Amino acid sequence: MMSCSSCELLGFAFMAFLIFKISSRARYYIKWIVFILGCMLSATLPIPLMLLRPLDYRNAIFPAYGCRKMAHLLGLTYELRGLENVDRQKGGIILLNHQSALDLVILAYLWPTCGKLTVVAKRELMLLFPFSLAIYLWGTLFINRQNSKAAIDAIRKQSKAINENNAKIIFFPEGTRHSSDLLLPFKKGPFHIAIESQCDIVPVVVSRYTFLDSIRRKFGRGHSIIKILPTISTNGMSKDNILTLIQTAQNAMQNEYEKLSDEASAINNIKSL
Numbered sequence: 001m002m003s004c005s006s007c008e009l010l011g012f013a014f015m016a017f018l019i020f021k022i023s024s025r026a027r028y029y030i031k032w033i034v035f036i037l038g039c040m041l042s043a044t045l046p047i048p049l050m051l052l053r054p055l056d057y058r059n060a061i062f063p064a065y066g067c068r069k070m071a072h073l074l075g076l077t078y079e080l081r082g083l084e085n086v087d088r089q090k091g092g093i094i095l096l097n098h099q100s101a102l103d104l105v106i107l108a109y110l111w112p113t114c115g116k117l118t119v120v121a122k123r124e125l126m127l128l129f130p131f132s133l134a135i136y137l138w139g140t141l142f143i144n145r146q147n148s149k150a151a152i153d154a155i156r157k158q159s160k161a162i163n164e165n166n167a168k169i170i171f172f173p174e175g176t177r178h179s180s181d182l183l184l185p186f187k188k189g190p191f192h193i194a195i196e197s198q199c200d201i202v203p204v205v206v207s208r209y210t211f212l213d214s215i216r217r218k219f220g221r222g223h224s225i226i227k228i229l230p231t232i233s234t235n236g237m238s239k240d241n242i243l244t245l246i247q248t249a250q251n252a253m254q255n256e257y258e259k260l261s262d263e264a265s266a267i268n269n270i271k272s273l
Helices: 004-022 024-044 057-073 103-110 123-127 131-137 148-164 189-197 239-272
Strands: 076-081 092-096 117-122 141-143 168-171 200-206 222-228
Touching: 024 057, 024 131, 057 076, 057 103, 057 117, 057 131, 076 103, 092 103, 092 189, 103 200, 103 222, 117 123, 123 131, 123 141, 148 168, 148 189, 168 189, 189 200, 189 239, 200 239, 222 239
Parallel strands: 076 222, 092 168, 092 200, 117 141, 117 168
Antiparallel strands: 200 222
């Protein structure tokens, strides 16, 4: 016969499953908890191995694999396009539109394919120990977004790696997350660095997460399209060209964002039938 504690555990599991199936609001919170805990474990379990080669972008390979598997477990699928626009042996600035914490999965897809990568993150993430230690060990650059001068100075120091080590730095040029149809105005920081380094800009666009709605607490199954666009050269440009450069990048990404979002939305609508 089953013990009392086993019956209670089984009953709790059944109730959790029932709530998950019936309540979209419960699904929303449960899926986020599972995603965050899964990514935390994927990032922190390999820390002892990361300590053997600190600040090495390859330290993120196993966490990226775990993050992709976690997304798949939650019913999320991804399609990566535009690999022909990637030069692994060349440094540059990668621009990525910013929607939610699920953008971690996008980084997990880019990390094994784009060569030497590092990402710029807000300093507040340093409080999330031991996750902050893990992302530090694979080379994340923490900046103080409240002090733009200090942030630019920190990025400039890191940008030397673009030319010296053929590294790529990932920026979210909008500066904050959103889920609207229009990309937010781009910040100037990444473009200053690109012009100073005379390196290429690699725009990366992700379709809108129509399966995710933080207002209505909806987190469904869904498909996303990631597209790496042709590079934008900064060769010969100066600071006088920065506004034109920003507009060129923003227009290219906005146009692709609309196309990919329409395509992904059609796929998600078919899946929901």
